[in-house]
Amino acid sequence: MKTLTLRRPDDWHLHLRDGDVLQAVIGDTSRHFARAIIMPNLVPPVVTTSDAKAYRERILAALPAGDRFEPLMTLYLTEHTDPDDVEEGGKSGLISAVKLYPAGATTNSHGGVRDFNKAMPVLERMAKIGLPLCVHGEVTTPEVDIFDREAVFIETVLDPLRKRLPELKVTMEHVTTADGIDYIKSSKGNLAGSITTHHLIINRNAILVGGIRPHYYCLPVAKRENHRLALRAAATSGDARFFLGTDSAPHVDPLKECACGCAGIYTSVNTMSCLAHVFEDDNALDKLEAFTSLNGPAWYGLKPNEEIITLEKRDEPVKFPDKRDSGAGPITVFDPMFPLHWHVFDK
Numbered sequence: 001m002k003t004l005t006l007r008r009p010d011d012w013h014l015h016l017r018d019g020d021v022l023q024a025v026i027g028d029t030s031r032h033f034a035r036a037i038i039m040p041n042l043v044p045p046v047v048t049t050s051d052a053k054a055y056r057e058r059i060l061a062a063l064p065a066g067d068r069f070e071p072l073m074t075l076y077l078t079e080h081t082d083p084d085d086v087e088e089g090g091k092s093g094l095i096s097a098v099k100l101y102p103a104g105a106t107t108n109s110h111g112g113v114r115d116f117n118k119a120m121p122v123l124e125r126m127a128k129i130g131l132p133l134c135v136h137g138e139v140t141t142p143e144v145d146i147f148d149r150e151a152v153f154i155e156t157v158l159d160p161l162r163k164r165l166p167e168l169k170v171t172m173e174h175v176t177t178a179d180g181i182d183y184i185k186s187s188k189g190n191l192a193g194s195i196t197t198h199h200l201i202i203n204r205n206a207i208l209v210g211g212i213r214p215h216y217y218c219l220p221v222a223k224r225e226n227h228r229l230a231l232r233a234a235a236t237s238g239d240a241r242f243f244l245g246t247d248s249a250p251h252v253d254p255l256k257e258c259a260c261g262c263a264g265i266y267t268s269v270n271t272m273s274c275l276a277h278v279f280e281d282d283n284a285l286d287k288l289e290a291f292t293s294l295n296g297p298a299w300y301g302l303k304p305n306e307e308i309i310t311l312e313k314r315d316e317p318v319k320f321p322d323k324r325d326s327g328a329g330p331i332t333v334f335d336p337m338f339p340l341h342w343h344v345f346d347k
């Protein structure tokens with residue numbers, strides 16, 4: 001029997017939502033993960049340090065009894081964000097990063113940034129104090145094809161921004177293209193990328209072949225197979241600039257299974273089993289710990305976790321629920337479309 005022992009992983013991009021959904025999903029993360037960067041795109045968004053403090057308390061209150069989990073809070077960047085508030089939050093240790101959503105790019109991003117000049121004072125302050133900017137890297141220009149939005153963002157927004165503020169530390173969130181991977185690899189020191197579980201497994205066929213499958217729809221949308229292969233190569237390479245950010249993004253089924261369904265895939269439940277499968281397929285099980293447990297903390301200036309988890313490959317596949325029930329309705333769990341044999345033991 002194959003076993004694998006890893007330092008306890010962290011998730012560097014996670015949506016926990018609030019209220020009933022938070023209550024239903026938090027245990028799926030805290031079961032395996034010690035820490036997570038918590039996305040601020042609530043309704044209304046987490047904009048100020050005091051919003052983040054209150055949200056952090058709601059997350060801790062929702063944790064299953066006995067679970068230890070550290071939510072790493074982020075602020076949602078707007079054109080009116082106060083640089084002093086950001087600095088205070090960053091220096092106090094409450095705020096780990098600020099999140100940039102180009103207005104209209106994804107779920108609850110309408111309050112995001114339209115005019116980057118207006119965000120410059122905050123970005124300059126972040127560069128000065130070393131607080132990372134997490135970026136949803138897609139342009140929203142209607143003329144740009146949805147499959148090209150990441151590549152165009154790099155060329156027209158991210159690269160000019162990084163030239164203007166070379167000291168700013170940037171995390172390109174949920175990289176989905178070979179262009180994104182190449183861009184990160186060409187950088188020196190102040191750019192890194194998170195990669196999701198599902199983008200290592202699905203390409204765009206999963207969404208569109210044989211019928212439209214809303215539970216594989218997320219943003220940035222999955223791309224062609226050559227892009228998935230580039231993501232796999234980066235994740236399994238051990239390169240310290242790439243780490244796991246699941247982007248687990250729960251939406252209740254009625255909001256996905258309708259004429260205009262929400263973007264987001266719920267992967268917290270089976271992420272570690274999926275990743276062990278992917279890394280084994282690529283003969284890279286020895287690189288899994290770097291991806292899930294070492295590269296992320298190093299980038300965010302934190303120590304890796306001391307505790308460990310064990311994964312064991314068994315003949316009997318792992319049984320996962322198809323859905324996670326919440327007080328707001330059922331949430332469909334990511335189906336990788338192959339059986340998962342890596343079981344996780346963490347207690």
Ligand SMILES: NC(=O)N[C@@H](CC(=O)O)C(=O)O
Pocket residue numbers: 015041106107136217218219220247249250263264265
């Ligand atoms: N990834 C998604 O498809 N959805 C995320 C937003 C995001 O991370 O862009 C969500 O909040 O639902």
Ligand SMILES: [Zn+2]
Pocket residue numbers: 106136173174219220
């Ligand atoms: Zn995003």
Ligand SMILES: [Zn+2]
Pocket residue numbers: 013014015039247249
């Ligand atoms: Zn996300």
